[in-house]
Amino acid sequence: MQLRPILSSLRHHKLTAFLLILQTAFTCAIVINALPMIAYRIERTSTPSGVDEDCLSLAYVSGIQKNVNQQAQHATDLDALRRIPGVESVAVIGSGMPFKGGENSYGICPSASAMQEAMSAQSFDKTDCQHPDVYNGSPGFLQVMGLHLVQGSDFAEGDYSTGDVPTAILTRSLAAKLYPGESALGKTMFQGKTQIRVIGIIDDVLRPMLRDAGQDHLVMLWPQLPDDTGSTYLLRSAPGDRERILNEAKAVLVKINPNRLVPEAYQRTFAAVRHKYFQRDVTMISLLIASGLGLLFVTALGITGLANFWVQQRRRTIGIRRAIGATRGNILRYFQAENFLIVSFGIVLGILLAFALNLTLMNFYELPRLPLYYLPMGAVMLWLLGQLAVLGPALRAAAVPPVVATRSV
Amino acid sequence: MFAYYLDLAWHSLKRSPILTALMVLAIGLGIGASMTMITVLHVMSDDPLPERSGMLYYPHIDPLPKDYPSQSEWGNAADNMTWPDAMALLHARKAEHQAAMAGGSLLAWPARQGELPFSADGRYTTADFFSMFGVPLERGGAWSSFDDQAKARVVVLSHTLAAKLFDNEEALGRSVRLGDNFYRVIGVSKDWAPQPMFYADPSAKGGFGKIDQFFIPLDTAADLKLDSSNDFTGWKGGGNTGSNVDGEYKDPSTSWLQVWVQLKDAAQVRDYQQFLYNYSAQQHALGRFERSPDLTQLYPMMDWVSHLNLVPGDVKLQSWLALGFLLVCMTNIVALLLAKFLRRSGEVSVRRAMGARRSDIFLQFGIESLLIGSFGGVLGIAIAELGLWSIRQRPDQYAKVAQMNFSMLLLTVLMAIVASALAGLLPAWRASRVAPALQLKTQ
Numbered sequence: 001m002q003l004r005p006i007l008s009s010l011r012h013h014k015l016t017a018f019l020l021i022l023q024t025a026f027t028c029a030i031v032i033n034a035l036p037m038i039a040y041r042i043e044r045t046s047t048p049s050g051v052d053e054d055c056l057s058l059a060y061v062s063g064i065q066k067n068v069n070q071q072a073q074h075a076t077d078l079d080a081l082r083r084i085p086g087v088e089s090v091a092v093i094g095s096g097m098p099f100k101g102g103e104n105s106y107g108i109c110p111s112a113s114a115m116q117e118a119m120s121a122q123s124f125d126k127t128d129c130q131h132p133d134v135y136n137g138s139p140g141f142l143q144v145m146g147l148h149l150v151q152g153s154d155f156a157e158g159d160y161s162t163g164d165v166p167t168a169i170l171t172r173s174l175a176a177k178l179y180p181g182e183s184a185l186g187k188t189m190f191q192g193k194t195q196i197r198v199i200g201i202i203d204d205v206l207r208p209m210l211r212d213a214g215q216d217h218l219v220m221l222w223p224q225l226p227d228d229t230g231s232t233y234l235l236r237s238a239p240g241d242r243e244r245i246l247n248e249a250k251a252v253l254v255k256i257n258p259n260r261l262v263p264e265a266y267q268r269t270f271a272a273v274r275h276k277y278f279q280r281d282v283t284m285i286s287l288l289i290a291s292g293l294g295l296l297f298v299t300a301l302g303i304t305g306l307a308n309f310w311v312q313q314r315r316r317t318i319g320i321r322r323a324i325g326a327t328r329g330n331i332l333r334y335f336q337a338e339n340f341l342i343v344s345f346g347i348v349l350g351i352l353l354a355f356a357l358n359l360t361l362m363n364f365y366e367l368p369r370l371p372l373y374y375l376p377m378g379a380v381m382l383w384l385l386g387q388l389a390v391l392g393p394a395l396r397a398a399a400v401p402p403v404v405a406t407r408s409v
Numbered sequence: 410m411f412a413y414y415l416d417l418a419w420h421s422l423k424r425s426p427i428l429t430a431l432m433v434l435a436i437g438l439g440i441g442a443s444m445t446m447i448t449v450l451h452v453m454s455d456d457p458l459p460e461r462s463g464m465l466y467y468p469h470i471d472p473l474p475k476d477y478p479s480q481s482e483w484g485n486a487a488d489n490m491t492w493p494d495a496m497a498l499l500h501a502r503k504a505e506h507q508a509a510m511a512g513g514s515l516l517a518w519p520a521r522q523g524e525l526p527f528s529a530d531g532r533y534t535t536a537d538f539f540s541m542f543g544v545p546l547e548r549g550g551a552w553s554s555f556d557d558q559a560k561a562r563v564v565v566l567s568h569t570l571a572a573k574l575f576d577n578e579e580a581l582g583r584s585v586r587l588g589d590n591f592y593r594v595i596g597v598s599k600d601w602a603p604q605p606m607f608y609a610d611p612s613a614k615g616g617f618g619k620i621d622q623f624f625i626p627l628d629t630a631a632d633l634k635l636d637s638s639n640d641f642t643g644w645k646g647g648g649n650t651g652s653n654v655d656g657e658y659k660d661p662s663t664s665w666l667q668v669w670v671q672l673k674d675a676a677q678v679r680d681y682q683q684f685l686y687n688y689s690a691q692q693h694a695l696g697r698f699e700r701s702p703d704l705t706q707l708y709p710m711m712d713w714v715s716h717l718n719l720v721p722g723d724v725k726l727q728s729w730l731a732l733g734f735l736l737v738c739m740t741n742i743v744a745l746l747l748a749k750f751l752r753r754s755g756e757v758s759v760r761r762a763m764g765a766r767r768s769d770i771f772l773q774f775g776i777e778s779l780l781i782g783s784f785g786g787v788l789g790i791a792i793a794e795l796g797l798w799s800i801r802q803r804p805d806q807y808a809k810v811a812q813m814n815f816s817m818l819l820l821t822v823l824m825a826i827v828a829s830a831l832a833g834l835l836p837a838w839r840a841s842r843v844a845p846a847l848q849l850k851t852q
Contacts, residue, residue: 026736030734276804301741306745306748361729
């Protein structure tokens with residue numbers, strides 16, 4: 001295919017061709033920048049939590065009187081909840097849980113000297129101490145959550161109390177952070193004035209809120225019994241039973257003590273907890289995809305519209321070319337090549353714009369540098385779009401009969 | 410002449426309905442998407458109290474230790490005030506009005522026996538709150554600073570909460586149980602919900618869609634150790650963040666309160682700045698403040714609102730996306746209009762040959778672009794309303810207030826017309842350059 005005639009014909013339509021190039025470039029720049037944002041958010045929303053998500057439901061009940069013996073109430077509730085058919089196990093848990101949001105963190109130090117250092121500096125930064133989140137609950141809460149012990153042992157029944165804890169279990173990540181290069185098992189940690197012995201290590205579990213990648217799994221488990229006026233019961237069952245069990249749990253809890261609030265919004269499966277946590281990301285994903293598709297659609301409209309116009313304008317020229325021996329294929333390919341050329345210019349300009357846009361966005365938001373492999377992706381997308389948009393007008397051009405050349409307009 | 414061009418434009422648009430529809434659709438989509446986001450940004454950073462915002466100020470002093478991080482993930486601890494500082498500012502009475510406040514959530518017990526209580530949001534504050542912010546009172550009145558000192562067990566209820574608790578019966582003078590205590594209802598306010606809730610804790614993020622249902626004297630709340638929903642940040646002993654524990658309320662190294670003052674003119678503002686500086690310098694001299702008194706600031710209300718940075722990053726990003734979308738749509742329309750106008754070069758040269766000036770041609774095509782823009786604007790309103798409706802379905806707090814008002818409606822149409830006029834500028838100019846003779850010759 002000869003490009004020279006195409007170029008010289010485009011020179012007669014400098015302004016329109018330039019506008020088309022500009023539009024392709026804008027679309028290309030925006031789409032290339034939107035792609036990694038979509039990818040990042042999809043990756044974020046599929047972060048595994050480390051608990052048995054499909055089997056868990058949470059029932060929340062809040063007391064309205066003070067001076068209630070919470071422990072006795074918990075025992076009664078747990079006993080009744082356990083009897084609901086389909087409930088495999090149940091525990092009352094503290095406020096921490098993956099994707100529940102909020103923060104329930106404590107400063108903890110691997111040694112007495114690190115504790116001293118942090119105390120005198122009045123800050124945990126730049127010391128060996130960490131600020132992990134704490135998950136706690138009634139006996140057996142590890143099994144209900146589905147956490148896997150990889151070293152050491154579970155808490156003993158006698159470890160559980162409402163006060164300071166003697167022992168803790170750490171995630172692998174936290175253990176590695178506190179005691180790099182050695183086994184954390186059996187070590188004594190310092191939290192304020194209390195000393196806590198590490199008796200076990202579990203596989204990583206997420207914190208209630210996502211942080212930086214290095215901070216996401218800093219969690220320790222405490223054998224501390226929840227003692228607040230509001231209690232969250234974590235129920236384990238087969239995935240299909242969860243909705244029914246939540247309904248029955250609500251009825252059971254109200255029956256045991258009607259002087260309590262069981263807010264509808266807080267009786268939910270773990271899937272619902274996860275869904276709520278990522279709602280904004282899901283919105284953003286759909287918005288980004290919708291506006292990306294919208295842009296491509298509008299660009300395709302522009303290409304089709306202009307190509308149509310050019311075909312009509314050049315009917316006589318096409319007729320003449322056909323009359324002196326050009327085949328339908330020649331005409332078709334001419335328009336396809338012309339589109340390819342315009343879109344290619346647009347892509348080159350678009351890639352430059354994409355970098356500029358990325359740099360600007362990086363100033364305003366914590367965005368990473370644009371990964372290079374999105375460039376060919378965006379380019380291929382626009383080439384395909386251009387060819388698709390020009391196909392109709394090009395076919396119509398190819399259908400122009402040679403006899404047009406002999407007619408006056 | 411205008412009517413004639415309008416008629417010409419109408420005929421021209423009718424001749425190529427598909428192309429016209431495409432252009433109207435493109436403008437409508439671009440304007441609709443942009444207006445959706447502009448409306449969201451507007452309601453999130455709008456002036457919540459237009460008639461008073463010019464007089465309200467947020468004093469800012471920095472009691473933090475030298476090495477304490479000024480800006481953490483959780484915000485700046487000095488954005489809130491400690492109890493002793495707040496009380497010192499209140500008792501100095503250097504402003505027209507001054508009030509300290511904090512948010513709280515309590516269980517509200519309906520008057521009828523046997524009904525279960527429900528959770529209600531409210532505010533613990535001092536007497537001047539009502540006159541300073543102009544809270545409209547329906548019945549009864551606010552409490553006095555004497556009640557503040559006496560730690561009186563009194564409450565002002567919102568209209569909605571009063572109606573809910575007392576079954577639409579008279580609430581004034583009756584006793585109501587909030588949390589574990591009883592209060593005497595001394596006033597009922599109209600439902601008053603400035604958006605954003607500028608006076609709330611910075612961590613409340615503008616409190617969009619929320620409304621204060623009750624008001625209790627701050628001293629009473631402190632006396633009864635009521636739970637507060639404010640952020641408590643202490644900087645003695647490692648800097649723990651969390652909710653209040655006994656004793657933290659009045660702790661000189663725990664910040665949690667908001668203080669607002671009303672100042673009547675520039676002189677008073679200057680005096681107040683001086684007063685804040687002197688107070689900080691004095692605390693500095695006493696050794697309580699480690700940082701320089703130069704850090705004190707007096708934020709005008711709207712400056713404080715922008716300091717709170719209420720617009721989430723996602724929403725900003727969406728707005729940029731919408732503007733980018735509009736840009737592409739505009740380029741698209743410029744190209745299509747150019748093609749459309751140039752296709753009519755023959756018509757233009759005839760008109761030119763018959764004596765039409767370049768400006769006439771320019772005007773003719775300009776009016777055609779404006780007509781397209783007006784249609785696009787109407788479509789844009791529909792699309793923006795649809796976009797806002799879908800935003801209101803989101804669970805985010807700000808989503809609930811995403812509404813278009815009349816001025817935004819007007820702005821939409823205006824924007825569409827300006828956009829189409831801009832888009833039509835180049836094509837109309839290009840068409841007006843068509844030479845009269847040349848076109849006729851080739852025909």
